[in-house]
Amino acid sequence: MQKRTLIAYISAGSATERYADVIADTLRSRGHVVDVTDLKREKVPDLSSYENVVVGTGVRIGMVYRKGKQFLRRKDLKGKRLAIFLSSGMAVESAEKSKAKFLDPLVEKYGLDPIMYDAFPGKTPGSGGKLEDKTDPEIARRWAEELVSRLSESI
C-alpha cells in the first residue's frame, strides 16, 4: 500500500504556505500520496493514517509560530517519520544560523528525531515596512527530493 504523507503548515505572510505547496507537488511527482493542511484554518487532523509528517512554520519577533510549536508537541507524532521546515528572515543570510537558533531548541525541547529539518529564506521586512520576498521555491524542491530519497531508505 502507498505510504501517506501529511504536510501541516502555519503561515502568516504566505512564505511557508508557498513552500508547503512546492514540497507537496514534488512528493506527488515522485508518486507519494500527500495531504496538505493549513493549521490556521483547518481542524487539526487525525495522524493515524499517515506514516510521514512534514511540519512547516514561520517565525516572527524571535518566536516560532505557536500553532507550529503546538503541532510539534503532539504525542501522536512519536513514531512518525518527521521532517520540519522553517521560513525565516534570518535564513536569507544564513540558513544554518536560523536552523540553530529556532529549530535546534525545539527539536531538543520536544525530544524530536526528524529525518530532516531546515530553515528556508522567507519574506523580510524591508524599508517602509513592506515585506521583500526572498523565498526560493527551488530550495524547497531540492529539499523535498532529498526527503523522498531518505524516506525510501528508512523504510
Ligand SMILES: Cc1cc2nc3c(=O)[nH]c(=O)nc-3n(C[C@H](O)[C@H](O)[C@H](O)COP(=O)(O)O)c2cc1C
Ligand atoms: C514583524 C516581523 C517580525 C519578524 N521577525 C523575524 C525574526 O525574529 N527572525 C527571523 O528570522 N525572521 C523574522 N521575520 C521574517 C519572517 O520569518 C518571514 O517573513 C517568514 O516569511 C515568515 O513566514 P510566513 O511568511 O510563512 O509567515 C519577521 C517578519 C515580520 C513581518
